Amino acid sequence: xxxxxxxxxxxxxxxxxxxxxxxxxxxxxxxxxxxxxxxxxxxxxxxxxxxxxxxxxxxxxxxxxxxxxxxxxxxxxxxxxxxxxxxxxxxxxxxxxxxxxxxxxxxxxxxxxxxxxxxxxxxxxxxxxxxxxxxxxxxxxxxxxxxxxxxxxxxxxxxxxxxxxxxxxxxxxxxxxxxxxxxxxxxxxxxxxxxxxxxxxxxxxxxxxxxxxxxxxxxxxxxxxxxxxxxxxxxxxxxxxxxxxxxxxxxxxxxxxxxxxxxxxxxxxxxxxxxxxxxxxxxxxxxxxxxxxxxxxxxxxxxxxxxxxxxxxxxxxxxxxxxxxxxxxxxxxxxxxxxxxxxxxxxxxxxxxxxxxxxxxxxxxxxxxxxxxxxxxxxxxxxxxxxxxxxxxxxxxxxxxxxxxxxxxxxxxxxxxxxxxxxxxxxxxxx
Amino acid sequence: xxxxxxxxxxxxxxxxxxxxxxxxxxxxxxxxxxxxxxxxxxxxxxxxxxxxxxxxxxxxxxxxxxxxxxxxxxxxxxxxxxxxxxxxxxxxxxxxxxxxxxxxxxxxxxxxxxxxxxxxxxxxxxxxxxxxxxxxxxxxxxxxxxxxxxxxxxxxxxxxxxxxxxxxxxxxxxxxxxxxxxxxxxxxxxxxxxxxxxxxxxxxxxxxxxxxxxxxxxxxxxxxxxxxxxxxxxxxxxxxxxxxxxxxxxxxxxxxxxxxxxxxxxxxxxxxxxxxxxxxxxxxxxxxxxxxxxxxxxxxxxxxxxxxxxxxxxxxxxxxx
Numbered sequence: 001x002x003x004x005x006x007x008x009x010x011x012x013x014x015x016x017x018x019x020x021x022x023x024x025x026x027x028x029x030x031x032x033x034x035x036x037x038x039x040x041x042x043x044x045x046x047x048x049x050x051x052x053x054x055x056x057x058x059x060x061x062x063x064x065x066x067x068x069x070x071x072x073x074x075x076x077x078x079x080x081x082x083x084x085x086x087x088x089x090x091x092x093x094x095x096x097x098x099x100x101x102x103x104x105x106x107x108x109x110x111x112x113x114x115x116x117x118x119x120x121x122x123x124x125x126x127x128x129x130x131x132x133x134x135x136x137x138x139x140x141x142x143x144x145x146x147x148x149x150x151x152x153x154x155x156x157x158x159x160x161x162x163x164x165x166x167x168x169x170x171x172x173x174x175x176x177x178x179x180x181x182x183x184x185x186x187x188x189x190x191x192x193x194x195x196x197x198x199x200x201x202x203x204x205x206x207x208x209x210x211x212x213x214x215x216x217x218x219x220x221x222x223x224x225x226x227x228x229x230x231x232x233x234x235x236x237x238x239x240x241x242x243x244x245x246x247x248x249x250x251x252x253x254x255x256x257x258x259x260x261x262x263x264x265x266x267x268x269x270x271x272x273x274x275x276x277x278x279x280x281x282x283x284x285x286x287x288x289x290x291x292x293x294x295x296x297x298x299x300x301x302x303x304x305x306x307x308x309x310x311x312x313x314x315x316x317x318x319x320x321x322x323x324x325x326x327x328x329x330x331x332x333x334x335x336x337x338x339x340x341x342x343x344x345x346x347x348x349x350x351x352x353x354x355x356x357x358x359x360x361x362x363x364x365x366x367x368x369x370x371x372x373x374x375x376x377x378x379x380x381x382x383x384x385x386x387x388x389x390x391x392x393x394x395x396x397x398x399x400x401x402x403x404x405x406x407x408x409x410x411x412x413x414x415x416x417x418x419x420x421x422x423x424x425x426x427x428x429x430x431x
Numbered sequence: 432x433x434x435x436x437x438x439x440x441x442x443x444x445x446x447x448x449x450x451x452x453x454x455x456x457x458x459x460x461x462x463x464x465x466x467x468x469x470x471x472x473x474x475x476x477x478x479x480x481x482x483x484x485x486x487x488x489x490x491x492x493x494x495x496x497x498x499x500x501x502x503x504x505x506x507x508x509x510x511x512x513x514x515x516x517x518x519x520x521x522x523x524x525x526x527x528x529x530x531x532x533x534x535x536x537x538x539x540x541x542x543x544x545x546x547x548x549x550x551x552x553x554x555x556x557x558x559x560x561x562x563x564x565x566x567x568x569x570x571x572x573x574x575x576x577x578x579x580x581x582x583x584x585x586x587x588x589x590x591x592x593x594x595x596x597x598x599x600x601x602x603x604x605x606x607x608x609x610x611x612x613x614x615x616x617x618x619x620x621x622x623x624x625x626x627x628x629x630x631x632x633x634x635x636x637x638x639x640x641x642x643x644x645x646x647x648x649x650x651x652x653x654x655x656x657x658x659x660x661x662x663x664x665x666x667x668x669x670x671x672x673x674x675x676x677x678x679x680x681x682x683x684x685x686x687x688x689x690x691x692x693x694x695x696x697x698x699x700x701x702x703x704x705x706x707x708x709x710x711x712x713x714x715x716x717x718x719x720x721x722x723x724x725x726x727x728x729x730x731x732x733x734x735x736x737x738x739x740x741x742x743x744x745x746x747x748x749x750x751x752x
Binding site for chain 1: 500501502503504521578581585586587588600603689690691692693694696699700715716717718719
């Protein structure tokens with residue numbers, strides 16, 4: 001009874017989508033017709049609302065309609081159904097970093113953006129961002145980069161002061177050029193301030209270290225460039241796991257997941273001193289730490305010096321009836337000018353290098369975080385990211401391994417058994 | 432039923448009646464007699480075939496493939512998914528979770544519902560208010576339920592740990608998480624079952640109780656010796672419905688997983704991941720649509736088996752027949 005309700009809802013939703021798609025398609029949208037509508041499918045905030053007008057002005061007769069789903073979890077199954085059934089998808093769809101590698105496997109269902117002149121944009125983009133949207137042989141461009149989430153480190157100045165640590169952001173950054181030094185600083189901190197943990201959770205440590213180690217090493221992490229499972233044999237992965245494990249073993253994280261209710265509550269208390277901060281996290285901390293955290297937060301660089309978390313691409317499904325116009329729209333929305341516009345509107349950090357150099361982005365600072373020059377900090381962190389190949393099951397493996405790390409912190413998995421469990425879980429997830 | 436004309440066709444006595452037309456009329460009458468009952472029940476079966484039968488068969492078809500919605504793979508796998516399932520630790524782990532939560536929630540739930548119905552069956556002021564009140568949890572917004580229970584069962588800042596001066600790990604400990612989820616289930620469904628029991632109780636003739644009272648039977652004795660035996664068919668019904676619902680438990684564990692990144696995980700060590708969560712996670716979260724379908728089918732068979740077991744158990748437990 002209870003389970004079926006959800007399935008029924010899914011079926012109804014799918015039926016509704018189908019009906020909507022048929023209704024739109026039946027309106028005589030033939031190629032000869034100059035008046036048509038382009039649909040853009042996004043989730044969360046992309047900051048495109050004000051940009052569509054510009055495209056409509058340069059393309060008379062074209063109307064752009066946006067369909068926004070507030071959460072990625074709701075967006076994913078819809079997109080899956082649209083792509084699998086070959087109908088219902090918008091003319092331009094957003095592909096988030098976690099699902100992009102999966103859709104790369106069926107790239108025949110997407111338009112090659114090179115066919116519509118996107119090759120000229122290559123030099124505008126961060127190299128690693130560009131490469132992730134490209135087929136492995138480099139012949140098909142599936143997605144054009146939208147935003148990225150440069151990974152910085154947010155910290156509580158007041159708690160640092162309590163522990164006798166420096167509070168000024170440049171000095172703080174000097175405390176942790178490496179993750180080992182970050183750990184040592186944390187141990188010092190937890191020795192001085194009882195009751196507070198060093199980190200909110202292990203997620204970001206694993207993400208950042210895997211990316212850093214794989215980037216400076218073999219250029220791939222859980223899967224090699226032929227998408228073969230190498231989690232258990234890649235030294236870059238083992239090293240990253242061991243680094244993250246040390247934080248769990250020493251009980252230095254609160255084992256929380258971001259944006260969950262316990263995490264939100266913890267931000268109003270002295271539960272942890274640092275939160276790894278992708279650009280989009282600043283808004284979240286401001287929202288949930290609120291008046292309590294006013295003047296207490298600041299932003300420094302990440303140990304290891306580079307990292308990102310999150311970000312999307314725009315792609316054009318082949319089922320679109322107006323592929324040329326859709327490809328032009330995708331290029332327009334990812335252009336430097338548009339990315340600056342989206343940043344101004346919704347703080348989405350650009351993957352377009354020219355946009356990053358725009359004073360509106362590079363000169364940006366954040367008042368809530370003690371006026372930290374976030375534009376500069378984020379720009380540096382994301383520029384030093386090295387391209388890493390991700391396999392189609394990258395997200396599944398990452399989630400499974402993260403669970404093992406959290407279980408260590410919870411005391412349900414012994415640290416010495418953690419790697420074995422992680423390999424086992426990763427293998428299962430990679431299936 | 433009276434609208435169906437069951438009289439045989441009248442012999443033709445009209446002038447214009449040819450033997451041919453006569454035969455046709457007889458045929459139509461016989462058809463009306465034999466076929467129309469089926470036509471009347473057909474809508475149900477047509478709807479069932481479209482929304483129940485077809486998905487069932489289609490799910491079976493999907494389960495015989497390596498099928499991924501996002502990756503677009505679709506390869507014949509025979510019984511490969513089923514073979515993997517029998518050796519899949521996480522599947523059995525999820526089955527144990529599901530059964531554990533089922534027992535922890537259903538047994539107290541039905542007992543409570545019985546007692547509640549018995550109380551509501553008495554003469555009291557504002558009876559309707561109370562009777563409707565017990566099903567209020569069913570119509571409460573799930574978002575509100577998630578928030579309230581999230582605050583009750585939070586390990587660090589939760590109300591229950593605060594009141595009891597304990598630090599029970601509601602989320603990370605397997606048994607405690609089952610308990611918390613069972614409380615959520617019972618909160619929602621006890622009233623529903625109580626209402627069904629109440630309806631059945633009102634059909635029990637009052638003179639049975641009067642006679643028992645004259646013989647000096649206490650209220651408790653009346654309850655166990657009159658009410659419960661006469662409710663047996665209803666109890667059977669609620670047990671079967673609870674079995675089906677319990678084995679498909681989905682909403683409560685999802686809501687309870689408010690502290691994890693992937694709500695379908697049922698905790699970091701999958702301590703409260705039920706079969707439906709595991710099914711959904713495979714089919715839609717990890718791009719194993721075929722394997723998810725196989726889990727769905729095994730779950731379907733399990734529900735039939737457990738419903739039969741419970742049916743036999745309750746019938747036997749009643750004693751006679």
